Amino acid sequence: MADPQIASKVPTAEVEDPQLEHLYDRTAQILAIGFWGSIAVIVAGLLVALVRGEGINDTTYHMERVLGQAVKLDASGLVDLGLLGLLLTPLAYVIAALLTFLRQRDWLFIAVCAVLILLFAAAIALALF
Amino acid sequence: MLGLGGGVFLVPILSLIFGVPLKTAIAASAIAVVANSASGSAVYLKARFTNIRLALVMLVAMVSGAIAGGFLAVNLPEAILKGTFGLLLLYVSSVMFRRGRRAPGPAVTIDIDLSQDPHRLGGRYFDPAIDGVVRYVPRKLHIGLPVASLAGIASGMLGIGGGPITVPLYTIVMGLPMKAATSTSAFMFGLTASASALVYYQNDLIDPTVAVPAVLGIISGARVGAAVVRRIRSSQLNTIFVFVLAGLAISMLLDAFGVY
Numbered sequence: 001m002a003d004p005q006i007a008s009k010v011p012t013a014e015v016e017d018p019q020l021e022h023l024y025d026r027t028a029q030i031l032a033i034g035f036w037g038s039i040a041v042i043v044a045g046l047l048v049a050l051v052r053g054e055g056i057n058d059t060t061y062h063m064e065r066v067l068g069q070a071v072k073l074d075a076s077g078l079v080d081l082g083l084l085g086l087l088l089t090p091l092a093y094v095i096a097a098l099l100t101f102l103r104q105r106d107w108l109f110i111a112v113c114a115v116l117i118l119l120f121a122a123a124i125a126l127a128l129f
Numbered sequence: 130m131l132g133l134g135g136g137v138f139l140v141p142i143l144s145l146i147f148g149v150p151l152k153t154a155i156a157a158s159a160i161a162v163v164a165n166s167a168s169g170s171a172v173y174l175k176a177r178f179t180n181i182r183l184a185l186v187m188l189v190a191m192v193s194g195a196i197a198g199g200f201l202a203v204n205l206p207e208a209i210l211k212g213t214f215g216l217l218l219l220y221v222s223s224v225m226f227r228r229g230r231r232a233p234g235p236a237v238t239i240d241i242d243l244s245q246d247p248h249r250l251g252g253r254y255f256d257p258a259i260d261g262v263v264r265y266v267p268r269k270l271h272i273g274l275p276v277a278s279l280a281g282i283a284s285g286m287l288g289i290g291g292g293p294i295t296v297p298l299y300t301i302v303m304g305l306p307m308k309a310a311t312s313t314s315a316f317m318f319g320l321t322a323s324a325s326a327l328v329y330y331q332n333d334l335i336d337p338t339v340a341v342p343a344v345l346g347i348i349s350g351a352r353v354g355a356a357v358v359r360r361i362r363s364s365q366l367n368t369i370f371v372f373v374l375a376g377l378a379i380s381m382l383l384d385a386f387g388v389y
Contacts, residue, residue: 023181028174031319035167039348042341058336079337086163086344087327090320097185108248112185116320119192123199123327 034089198285
């Protein structure tokens, strides 16, 4: 929901698209959850390194190994997972936007979101292979 | 605080002061820019200053550029990257110098003709500063998209947010109000920088021992900056940053030529 103080000052006729309004709130939530979740995982990795008296690697694990290393509570694996979480958080809001535009059958913006997801998929595929 | 994304300071500080290799500094900065965008954008989204529909359209051009810029960063010699970064810093410094000298314009509610906005790229938000609703329709998308692509290349190549290019583009060329321009730009930094950071990841340029302190540092810096900005006049702040950026630019250019 919009800030009530702000929403109350916007004429009723102008709040014309409840789904788009919902997308704004959903996007803000996704960014906050992605950011704080990723920071929490990074801090967990640093704490594991501190408790075990070990450092963290100065290179990242290959992307396909990160989750496995994090599950083993490997300090560097957890830090890498947090960094990857940060990098993938913006992609999550594009997916949320795509779902909103699919419901609205807004074909132009469905195409825009699809192209963005494809660009990301290409970047991730390059990173994996 | 400045709407620049932080990378224009972070890369030279890591490279020149802490001696981090430039490409590692660029990769760390890109991740820090993503974190800065994610943590800062939520507030602007709730206030509806950000224009999501316009951002998504512009991001197609900007992310394409950022991926290309990421590959340029991986493959170009460091001296060329340093020289390019030095020139960019000089440009940002001159933009801020001009911004500081310009008198603030009157706060106006912009009247719009909805027939000029068939794709609904226009925005609307309540601005407490004028106690009214601001409405606008972006102009000149045919200029905005190619320039956004260049901003993406600069972002991917140099690990910066792209704000030094996108904020003037939005305000001067496309006719967005300043609050919408800075908020929409900050929102776009995240996706742009994360696309290029994935390219750095593939090429083993991300050093977590540099990236993690950079992320924590830029987030802390943004919060300190928000507190400082309330206590210092914006013209004084602008002057300080003009000189800091000009100094970093000269250091970076000297370093590029092997003089530093």
